[in-house]
Amino acid sequence: MSTKIAIVSYFSTGAYDANTVNEDEILSGILTDLGFTNEIVPWSDPQADWTQYSTLLIKSVWDYFDYYPEFLNWLEKIKDLGIPVLNDLDTIRWNSSKSYLLEIAEKGFPVISGMLLEKGKLPNNEAIREQIQQEMVVVKPLVSGGAKNTFKISLSDWDNFLPKLTPLLEDESFLVQPFVAEVAEVGEYSLLFFNGVFSHAVLKTPAKADFRVQHYFGGTIKVIEPDPEMLESAKRLIREFAPNSLYARVDGVLVNGEFHLMELELIEPYLFLALTPEAIPNYITALRERLL
Secondary structure, rough: OOOOOEEEEEEOOOOOOOOOOOHHHHHOOOOOOOOOEEEEEEEOOOOHHHHHHHEEOOOOOOOHHHHHHHHHHHHHHHHHHOOEOOOOHHHHHHHHOOOOHHHHHHHOEEOOOOEOOOOOOOHHHHHHHHHHHHEEEEEEEEOOOOOOOOEEEEEEHHHHHHHHHHHHHHHOOOEEOOHHHHHHHHHHEEEEEEEEEEEEEEEEEEEOOOOOOOHHOEEEEEEHHHHHHHHOOOOOHHHHHOOOEEEEEEEEEEEEEEEEEEEEEEEEEEOOOOOOHHHHHHHHHHHHHHOO
């Protein structure tokens, strides 16, 4: 088979990529410069013939949580075809549900993990209070992204929130996490790694009176240099949970001076390639190591 690479993306509706630099196009240009024929292909394209590609680079499947059963079926289809995929399919499946946060916490890493609210079951307010031990919480789907169906709630107002949450729980499981004031006050740090090597980092700060750091909710982003302790914390997570990943983004927050994981992004993270001069060269180096 001739070398032809698919950059796996999604059918953009503008919901998750507004006001962003098109990193699919950046990646396509890099691959072209490296001598690879390539195409940007939505993962859910029913007309796509995946057998024509020698490698799939999963980059921007930003709607996978909207069509999760179909996405899992697609992963199985690709696995059956035996096409090399970066990041690999087992990693992507593991990372697609936020239950991975509970697993990481069980292994002793500092994590804003939370408590599982199972699909079809009525949540127990007292059990939540006992486990979370905090009045303000954040509730989000176990499989989600882009702050979809994410709520900030006071447990004293939990009974009033139940009429909104209960119908959602009929369709999927949720995670209830302690609200981290430091996210609203300081922001969330994102450390980017290529082939396990640190590349660059940013600080995402939410808009005033909001807790969501995504840019499409008015959040701001600036390049930062992580201190040695934060960087080492992120490296430990990469070594343990993403040692063979082409790309990884460690999202976290400082709580009492200690870095706590918020998300380990191994499926489709925005890589902030246009914000710092070393990002694209580091990405090129990693791609060359994997593909040439």
